[in-house]
Structures are given as C-alpha cells and as structure tokens.
Amino acid sequence: MKFGFSANAFREYDWKETIEIVADAGYDGIELLFDRPHLYPHDVDDGTVADVRDALDEHGLAISNCNAFMLTAIEGFHHPSYIEPDPEYRQERIDYTKAALRTAAALDHDYISIEPGGPTPEEKSREWALETFAESLEEVLPVAEDVDVDLHVEPEPDLLIETSTEFREFADRIDHPRIRCNFDAGHLFCVGEDPVEAFDALEPFVDHVHLEDIPEDRSHEHTQLGDGAMPIDKFLGALDDRDYEGFVTVELYPYEETAAETARDAMTYLEDGGWV
Structure with missing residues (x-):
C-alpha cells in the first residue's frame, strides 16, 4: 500500500511548488490536478509534460492519480457535467475528458x-x-482505448452515482473494461455504507483509493485524518489484509489555506498509525 x-x-x-511540498511531507505519490491553476489539459503542451516528469523524478514522486473530476477552469467542481440538458455545454465536459485522457497518457499514467x-x-x-x-x-x-488509459468513475454524495450498488449497476450497463471505480472511502461512508464492505463489493474495479475523514453526522465534508468519525484504521487494516498494493491518496481539498501543514499533519497521522 502506497500513500x-x-x-x-x-x-x-x-504545480511545481505542490510537487516539492508533497514530496517533502513524505508521500510516495501525488494526485495531479487536471484543472487550473495546475495542469488544465487544454493548456498543457509537450514542454509542460516534460517539466512535470522531470519534477516528479527529481523529488522521487510517482503519480497516484490524475484528477479530471474538478473543472473550475470552465465553471466548477461539477459543471459542466456529463448530463447537462444543454448538449453544447455537456460537450465541453466530454471534450475536456478526451484531453485529460491524452494528457494522462503523455505522463505515462494508466x-x-x-x-x-x-x-x-x-x-x-x-x-x-443514466442514459445520457x-x-x-x-x-x-x-479515446481511452486509443491512448490505453482507464476512466475511474468516482461515486459521490448527491450526484448521479452515490453508492457501491449504483456503481455496479452502471458498470454492468455500460459493460466496458475501461470503466473502473475511483474508490473514495469517505464518500461511501457519507451515504451510509461500511467502507470495508463497499471495497469488497467493488474490489474488481478498484485500482486507486481516496481517503479523508468525515464528520460524525456523515455530512460530505472532507476532514483531516483523525478529526472525524470514519473508521480509518479499520479500513486501512482491511486493505492491508487484502494485499492492496495500489495508492491511497489523501484528499483534503477544503484545506486550501493550510495545504502544506494539512499534508504534513495527515502524514503524521499515517505514521503514528504505523501505516508508513
């Protein structure tokens, strides 16, 4: 298990400062943000790709994930979406995703x-x-097939696919090997699921895990590790028992004002728990 x-x-x-800070905090990898002000695919050229790869090599970091979820370069985290009633607006998300796939491939990420x-x-x-x-x-x-990059659909509270069951139903519906699951343990905890049981249900689709703590009321609020009610140690123990060898990426985007300190504190939690 890598973090x-x-x-x-x-x-x-x-993005350069971010790579340096995450490496200095002791992580094995970094989830790259495919959005402004970092690596918005429509802004990325061959020179940028080479610079990113050099920076990762210099600091000994792997790519844990390429985050093509947020889209504040156009509007926000969720819009434009894949299910906008306006087909032209929906096409902006589709075209962005195609560009993100090509950028991930240029960075040699899967x-x-x-x-x-x-x-x-x-x-x-x-x-x-669902049909849209x-x-x-x-x-x-x-495009995913052409560049050999998978699409990890990430269940999230209040969006079209929230639960492990809904993901499995959609995966069966589309029935394509490039459709995988970005397993966010906190999201599934928010909607009332046990993260260990959910992982067992989705394990055949999982290559990457998101981790954050969640408040006791299970509201969708990404919270520093150890400050909420998520059974983090139980969940990580279950991953260890199942010989999970992929990345667990800590995702704490609400902490923009204290990002560097937050990354270090999350690593301290993982170290104190004996996970790294």
Whole structure:
C-alpha cells in the first residue's frame, strides 16, 4: 500500500511548488490536478509534460492519480457535467475528458478519475441521466482505448452515482473494461455504507483509493485524518489484509489555506498509525 496526497488542496500554489511540498511531507505519490491553476489539459503542451516528469523524478514522486473530476477552469467542481440538458455545454465536459485522457497518457499514467455523471437536473428523470451519462462516455471511450488509459468513475454524495450498488449497476450497463471505480472511502461512508464492505463489493474495479475523514453526522465534508468519525484504521487494516498494493491518496481539498501543514499533519497521522 502506497500513500499519495491530492494536489487539489494546493490551488493557491503552482504545480511545481505542490510537487516539492508533497514530496517533502513524505508521500510516495501525488494526485495531479487536471484543472487550473495546475495542469488544465487544454493548456498543457509537450514542454509542460516534460517539466512535470522531470519534477516528479527529481523529488522521487510517482503519480497516484490524475484528477479530471474538478473543472473550475470552465465553471466548477461539477459543471459542466456529463448530463447537462444543454448538449453544447455537456460537450465541453466530454471534450475536456478526451484531453485529460491524452494528457494522462503523455505522463505515462494508466487512469484518470471523473465525476459520476453529475448532479441530476431537476427537470430530468434518473433514467434520462443514466442514459445520457452512458452516451457521453461512449463518445469518450474510443479515446481511452486509443491512448490505453482507464476512466475511474468516482461515486459521490448527491450526484448521479452515490453508492457501491449504483456503481455496479452502471458498470454492468455500460459493460466496458475501461470503466473502473475511483474508490473514495469517505464518500461511501457519507451515504451510509461500511467502507470495508463497499471495497469488497467493488474490489474488481478498484485500482486507486481516496481517503479523508468525515464528520460524525456523515455530512460530505472532507476532514483531516483523525478529526472525524470514519473508521480509518479499520479500513486501512482491511486493505492491508487484502494485499492492496495500489495508492491511497489523501484528499483534503477544503484545506486550501493550510495545504502544506494539512499534508504534513495527515502524514503524521499515517505514521503514528504505523501505516508508513
């Protein structure tokens, strides 16, 4: 089991500074942010790719994940989504995802994480949203196949796909080997699931894990490790028992004002627990 930290907490830093800070905090890897002010795919050229790879090599960091979920370069975390009623606006998310796949491939990484459809529009049915999400991904999947990069759909509270069951149902619906799961333990805890049971249900689809603590009321608020009610040690113990060898990336994006300190404190929690 390897540990990374997500660059999405470092929006007040550039990507070079972020790599240095995450490495100095003792992590094995970093989740790159495919959004401004970091590595928005439409802004990335061959020179940028070479610079990123050099910086990672210099600091001994691997890429734990390429985060293609957030899209503040256009509007926000969730919009434009794959299920926008306006097809032209929806196409912006589709085109962004295609570019993100190509950027991940240029960086020699095997997957990107994406939002699970998006917020279901009030005027649309769930069935319409599921079908539209599937159609959006069907447009993206030829690029995924061409560049040999997987799409990790990340269940999230209040979006189209929230639970492990909903992910399995959607994966069966689209039935494509490039569709995988970005397993966010805190998200599944928020919607009432036991993270260990959820991992066991989704393990065949999982190559990457997100970790954060969650408040006792299970509200969707990414909280510093040890400050909430998530059974973190039980969950990490279960991953260890199952010989999970992928990355566990700590994702604490609300902590922008204290990102460097937050990354160090999360590593201290992991060290004190004997996980690193």
